[in-house]
Amino acid sequence: MSADALAHLDAHYQGMPPVRALQLSIESFDGERLRLTAPLAANVNDKGCAFGGSLASLMTLACWGRVWLGLHDEGLDCDIYVADSRIRYLAPLYDDLHTEAMLAEGASWADFVAAIRSKGRGRIDLAARVDLPDGRPATTFDARFAAILRPPAG
Template sequence: MSVDAALQTLRDYCRSMPPVAAMQVDVASYDGERLRLTAPLSVNVNDKGNAFGGSLTSLMTVTGWGLVTLRLQLAGLKAEVYVADSAIRYLAPLHADLEAQAAFAPGESWEMFLQTLKQRGRARIQVEAQVPLPDGGIATTLTGRFVAIVKR
């Protein structure tokens, strides 16, 4: 599968999940290492006029899930991807549109993940995601383990 086709499939997944569709999540880019998803502040705003914490967490979670899902599609493997656990840090309020970026955590091996998935039918990998501030700081971070289970 080509990168463009895999990105379109990811866009379709995002539109098919009602909570994600309500957030108006869009696939912004993938550079081979990092996936970027966006969502407008206007539908993810809280009572203080900044990004709703639940939307920040959801967008980072979907971006991590999307990264693993995208990479599996590009590898030609069919597996269900789930978030196993995550830790969130809210560092600063965001008064702009949301953008989450996700990449595999340092020290994680995609090749080992694939090998384990092929051998055992399931594997896990740690992902780090963040929502940057327009000025270059960080609004929120997520560290999470994502699990893939081969479709039978």
């Protein structure tokens, strides 16, 4: 994955005021897993731990970004939407937020791309999590994302 693609994704994130308020940054992308981080200080609730809405937003954005990076690599220009999601808040997080997004177990990237190429749209399941400093999950996220091919510019 090119540094240009990551810079484009970061600029996209920073172009949205609610996302900019999270102060998120891209930690890494290894071709399979996208890692984002955000400081606790910008995402703290009244109890001094990570705000649930920030956790949900960060995981949604990580999954969205994972799909965008993969489609960009395939040369596909698509509108990407979260279709549905499920979040489990398992333990309070009193540290910076670090999330990792990946395809869900059993999800087929090849089938997703083939559906977009043949029908102009596809759906894919993703998973993300935010861990506590000791590695146990603080929050987990399962979601289905839809992608719709944009018509060629012209």
